[in-house]
Amino acid sequence: MLLPAIMALTLKMHCRNGQNLISDSGKMVPETRENTLSSFCRAVSNGATFIEFDVQVTSDGVPVIWHDNYVVTGDPKAPTFRMISEITLAEFKGLCSSDGFPASQPLLRRFHRQDGTLMSDYTVWRVVEDSELPTLEELFVSMPVSVGFDVELKLTTPNDQLYTTSEEVTRMTDAISAKVQTFSEQGRTVFFSSFCPCTCKQMKVLQPTRLVMFLSDIGAEWHCNPQRTSLLSAMRFAKEAKLDGLVVETAELKTQQHMVEEVRDQGLQLLTFGIDNNDPDWVRKQYFLGVHAAIVDELPRVDSSLWSPIGI
Numbered sequence: 001m002l003l004p005a006i007m008a009l010t011l012k013m014h015c016r017n018g019q020n021l022i023s024d025s026g027k028m029v030p031e032t033r034e035n036t037l038s039s040f041c042r043a044v045s046n047g048a049t050f051i052e053f054d055v056q057v058t059s060d061g062v063p064v065i066w067h068d069n070y071v072v073t074g075d076p077k078a079p080t081f082r083m084i085s086e087i088t089l090a091e092f093k094g095l096c097s098s099d100g101f102p103a104s105q106p107l108l109r110r111f112h113r114q115d116g117t118l119m120s121d122y123t124v125w126r127v128v129e130d131s132e133l134p135t136l137e138e139l140f141v142s143m144p145v146s147v148g149f150d151v152e153l154k155l156t157t158p159n160d161q162l163y164t165t166s167e168e169v170t171r172m173t174d175a176i177s178a179k180v181q182t183f184s185e186q187g188r189t190v191f192f193s194s195f196c197p198c199t200c201k202q203m204k205v206l207q208p209t210r211l212v213m214f215l216s217d218i219g220a221e222w223h224c225n226p227q228r229t230s231l232l233s234a235m236r237f238a239k240e241a242k243l244d245g246l247v248v249e250t251a252e253l254k255t256q257q258h259m260v261e262e263v264r265d266q267g268l269q270l271l272t273f274g275i276d277n278n279d280p281d282w283v284r285k286q287y288f289l290g291v292h293a294a295i296v297d298e299l300p301r302v303d304s305s306l307w308s309p310i311g312i
Helices: 037-045 089-093 136-142 166-182 197-206 231-240 250-256 259-265 280-289 299-306
Strands: 010-014 050-057 063-065 071-075 078-082 107-109 148-153 190-194 212-216 245-249 269-273 293-296
Touching (some): 037 050, 063 136, 148 166, 212 231
Parallel strands (some): 050 148, 245 269, 269 293
Antiparallel strands (some): 071 078, 071 107
């Protein structure tokens, strides 16, 4: 089963209506908080037919939409770090309010700049348009069924740990699979992805009729597991585990373009993610290389460029 494609290349909106970044002028862009229902609705209004988001599971077993490894709150000079697995649904829901500030302690983040560099200090995560952070169930209820979901199962296993514990894999996959199954009658296109090899294999067991993709940085970041740093190792793992494809870091693929054909020859689909996918020329090149889908933040600009007279 192949992903729905436009001219053989699908553009998927990354994590809401674009990741919150700091612009050159010091402003937050976009002005809507990422991973809220408002941001997802705006992404759809901008033309997204697929949205990608990260799902974690609270301490009381509820799948929620949250990207970062930690929830960081309090004083930027002495921040408090908690994982989603350490907070309840009620605590998660209390992180944000409609006035742009969290309802209790300030929510903090080390932001990336638009050029991709990471700021050194934590700052208050303030936006112009804020709304409540959603659960996975609320996303299924709120989004049009015509909008497909790329559900990334986000595990916070340290990079120096080879595998996630079986207990945590089971806790995550059981809760997320059960919630997706609840809405199976919608007919929505849903597939799964994860950086965790064990999670991918377990989701394929729990959801054998849906696509399961292995995420890999293919060298963009260090990890003790070579499947996370090598495109060749990632491809071999996906093939042996009977997964459906790979989602790889797009900047690293630029130096390994010859591998696109090899991945396709293995019967695997290839998707890309990363800030370089906001470059229409590189997305266009991926189309001609044979990449199946590109996950982007700046969908309207990239989409319009691709369909211009000098585009695809």
